Amino acid sequence: MQARSVPLLSPPTAQPSPPTATGELPNQARQIISDCLADTNPQIRANAVEVVATTQDPLLMPLVRKLLADDVMPVRFAAALAVGDLEYGQARDEIVRLLSDPNPNIKLAASYAIARLGSPEYYKVLCNSVASEDQTVRANAALLLGRSRRQEGLPYLYGTLQRSDSADKVVLQAAEAIAMLGDRQIYPKLWTRLISAYADDRVIGIRAMGALGTEEARNALITMLDDAVPEVRLAAAEQLGKLGCPTGEPEVLEIVDKYPNTDGDPQSQDRIKILTALAIGEIGTPPVTKHLPGLLRDPSKPVRLAAAKAVLRSARKRASS
Numbered sequence: 305m306q307a308r309s310v311p312l313l314s315p316p317t318a319q320p321s322p323p324t325a326t327g328e329l330p331n332q333a334r335q336i337i338s339d340c341l342a343d344t345n346p347q348i349r350a351n352a353v354e355v356v357a358t359t360q361d362p363l364l365m366p367l368v369r370k371l372l373a374d375d376v377m378p379v380r381f382a383a384a385l386a387v388g389d390l391e392y393g394q395a396r397d398e399i400v401r402l403l404s405d406p407n408p409n410i411k412l413a414a415s416y417a418i419a420r421l422g423s424p425e426y427y428k429v430l431c432n433s434v435a436s437e438d439q440t441v442r443a444n445a446a447l448l449l450g451r452s453r454r455q456e457g458l459p460y461l462y463g464t465l466q467r468s469d470s471a472d473k474v475v476l477q478a479a480e481a482i483a484m485l486g487d488r489q490i491y492p493k494l495w496t497r498l499i500s501a502y503a504d505d506r507v508i509g510i511r512a513m514g515a516l517g518t519e520e521a522r523n524a525l526i527t528m529l530d531d532a533v534p535e536v537r538l539a540a541a542e543q544l545g546k547l548g549c550p551t552g553e554p555e556v557l558e559i560v561d562k563y564p565n566t567d568g569d570p571q572s573q574d575r576i577k578i579l580t581a582l583a584i585g586e587i588g589t590p591p592v593t594k595h596l597p598g599l600l601r602d603p604s605k606p607v608r609l610a611a612a613k614a615v616l617r618s619a620r621k622r623a624s625s
Contacts, residue, residue: 330619332600333612334364340609341367346376352609353382357389359616365392372398380405381413381444385451388417396421408433408441416448427452434464434478439471446474450481450515458485476508483516491520498524503533510536514543522547529555538579545586556583556592577602578610585614588621 340352341364353371356364371383372395384402387395399421402414415429430452433445446464449457464470465478482490494516497509510528513521528540529552538559541552559580581599584592596618599611 329596329600329615333615334361336600336608336612337361337364337616338367340605341371343605346374346379348605348609349374349376350378350382351606353379353386355609355613355616357382357386359613359620360390361616362390362392365390365394368392369395369398372402377407377410380410384410384413384417385448388413388420389451391420393421408436408438409444412441412444412448416452419452427454431457431460434460439474442470443474443477446478446481450477450484453485455485458482458487461485480508480512480515483512483521486516486518488516488518488520491516491518494521495524498528503531503536506531506533506536507539510539510543514546517547522549526551534559534576535579538576538583542579542583542586545583545588550587550589552583553587553589553592556580556587560592560595574604574607577604577607581607581610581614585617586621588618593618 337352337355340348341356343349343352349371353368356368365386368383368386369392371379372387374380374383380402384399386392387399396418399414399417402410403418403426405411405414412429412433415426419426419430430445430448433441434449436442436445442464446461449461461478461482465475465482470478479490479493483494490512494509494512497505497512500506500509506528510525513525522544525540525544525547526549529537529544531537531540537552537555541556544550544552559576577599581596584596584599593614596611596615600608600615602608602611
């Protein structure tokens, strides 16, 4: 199966110096993310922007702001979402300009951001866009309706979910967006993904269950800790950690000890390490976080980026506890 969150790249020629103390980890993590925001590979730049949005770290937003003018559409899209997520008002002028971008996906992202920045009338753009003939626009509109956390988006999402001409990616995104809005009625549809024969489908279902976050969803996630595929177990452990449930800690520790040390496909090993880092960041307990310094020194840039995200996520959890 493929880990969708972070793409794989060839190892860089130089590695960052190891941290000397736990207190240095957040600074090193920010440096890794900063470097990735300026990477020559646009997918790495976009992933780094998503990390900033997920970790809610305002110190990195000036760098994200610059990427609103990036030449590559997915990078501009991710940057606009980050501005909206963090309600980063300093970038309002750039967002207003993006409302006239020739790409409809960028207009959509800018509408989301400007609605979050105090112009709620642009929320209607998201509602209207789930009926777009462009399947990518339709899927992105569904994503942003879920991300907006506004219940009035539910009728639009269910309508999109039930349309016979919605592509599979649209159906999946609409279902996850409904879960993000906390509608329990979506649970049976998510469950069908958990029992799929395909590991990728099970991971999609796991992430949507994590977004739903109900007790029923949490119990379903716990059952996935027994899955035969390590990537699936790690995805379940990550989502349980997000819900404040460290039940997946033993599975993560087992995988840390076993899989990265086996011979095999380097890309497969990187996928395991990426998912391990993400799970560690959400679980945040000392037995798992002690592995983060090693992951920050990994030769693989995507692994280091995932570890940097984990450092900031676990730090945020400690600060809020």
